[in-house]
Amino acid sequence: GAGVSQSPSNKVTEKGKDVELRCDPISGHTALYWYRQSLGQGLEFLIYFQGNSAPDKSGLPSDRFSAERTGGSVSTLTIQRTQQEDSAVYLCASSLTTGTGNTIYFGEGSWLTVV
Amino acid sequence: DAKTTQPTSMDCAEGRAANLPCNHSTISGNEYVYWYRQIHSQGPQYIIHGLKNNETNEMASLIITEDRKSSTLILPHATLRDTAVYYCIVTPQAAGNKLTFGGGTRVLVKP
Numbered sequence: 001g002a003g004v005s006q007s008p009s010n011k012v013t014e015k016g017k018d019v020e021l022r023c024d025p026i027s028g029h030t031a032l033y034w035y036r037q038s039l040g041q042g043l044e045f046l047i048y049f050q051g052n053s054a055p056d057k058s059g060l061p062s063d064r065f066s067a068e069r070t071g072g073s074v075s076t077l078t079i080q081r082t083q084q085e086d087s088a089v090y091l092c093a094s095s096l097t098t099g100t101g102n103t104i105y106f107g108e109g110s111w112l113t114v115v
Numbered sequence: 116d117a118k119t120t121q122p123t124s125m126d127c128a129e130g131r132a133a134n135l136p137c138n139h140s141t142i143s144g145n146e147y148v149y150w151y152r153q154i155h156s157q158g159p160q161y162i163i164h165g166l167k168n169n170e171t172n173e174m175a176s177l178i179i180t181e182d183r184k185s186s187t188l189i190l191p192h193a194t195l196r197d198t199a200v201y202y203c204i205v206t207p208q209a210a211g212n213k214l215t216f217g218g219g220t221r222v223l224v225k226p
Contacts, residue, residue: 033213042218043159043216045213045214059213093158093159105161108158
């Protein structure tokens, strides 16, 4: 597609349930990132995938959070046993990894509300 | 990554140029200056980036001082739709490096 696509755009879930958020990066982009942004807060890095390399998971807040990227394209962020503090918008981004610079392009986010 | 310092907020008049400053005094030689903005309820949007030369595109101009310790993003003719939080980020050239977002500058364009 033309841009980074995320689904669902909105998700309301009950505390303790698991959720999966999906990201389709821009075609041809080999790097994929997940960020989250709580209401009124800045962007918090979660995880980064680059090709077949081991992902950089340094930003994941707890072991309830995990992500995978299948076939080097689509990524799924999974949150297990959701808590109210997990409520945020989860943003996916992608970039090329050739050429100069480091321009990443963001999707519109998946808004998660845990009740 | 080098840390950046930006004003918390600023107002500007519609139709006038908006000049957004950023200090990055600890920038190293391989770090680029990037600008993104985030309009309310949307994902961040790339604006422009540069290494040491001034850059211009259809959205904005980026002026980087000769010592590279500060830069200014210029929106030549601000519109109401330019109201957003503007983030200045410095990051190494190596592609794939994650961007670390600070607090940014909340810009309000007023009619």
